[in-house]
Amino acid sequence: MRTPRLLLRSGVTLVAAAALPAALAGPSAAVSGIAVSTTGSTVSVVTSACTQINGSWGTAALLTSSQSSFSQGRQVSLSGTTVSQSAAWTGVSPGTYTVAVVCSSGSMAGSQSVVVSSSSAPPATTAATTAPRATPTPTRGVLGGLGGAARDYGTLTLGVGAGLLGAGVVAAGWYLRRRTKPYRL
DSSP, X not given: OHHHXXXXXXXXXXXXXXXXHHHHHGGGGOOOSEEEXXXXXXXXXXXXXXXXXXXXXXXXXXXETTOOSGGGSEEEEOEEOSSOEEEEEOSOOSEEEEEEEEETTXXXXXXXXXXXXXXXXXXXXXXXXXXXXXXXXXXXXXXXXXXXXXXXXXXXXXXXXXXXXXXXXXXXXXXHHHHHOTTOO
16 A cells, blocks of 8 residues: 555656756747858848837847947847848957847847957858858856756766666665565565
8 A cells, every 4th residue: 555655756756856957947948049140240140030010120239248238239120021030230340249139029039149250361151051150159157057068078978977877766766666675675
């Protein structure tokens, strides 16, 4: 009589423990809704997150590191179709910038950092079938919410971690079995 109740409680605990990481990830794990690319001294942004309201798709802003709000940056209206909207800035001097897109509904489509190199550098090449990509940016502080995803671990490290996890599951199962029938090994 006691074993089914113990198994039921263990099952509920296991389900709750399995659902916990997904619940904690929540909205912070959302992917940015914009794609930023650079070609020489031109910065462009593409999104498909906005809807047209009163003839406007929204606004994109190019912010320098010293600018902290959307209204301080170089603003450009989005243009496009229901499939994708875009904006571009030309004559951008070298440096690190943040591109932010706000839809006409007032919702933030996303923001992304981009590095513009000198205009004498060859233009960035992208394949015609892929979406534009942002130039890698320098790391800035702690990547909150990413946990172990902030580093690329090798096969050996992942294998050892999986082995330890498996050993823990086997040990927990053995311990629970041993508690219900102490005369067994």
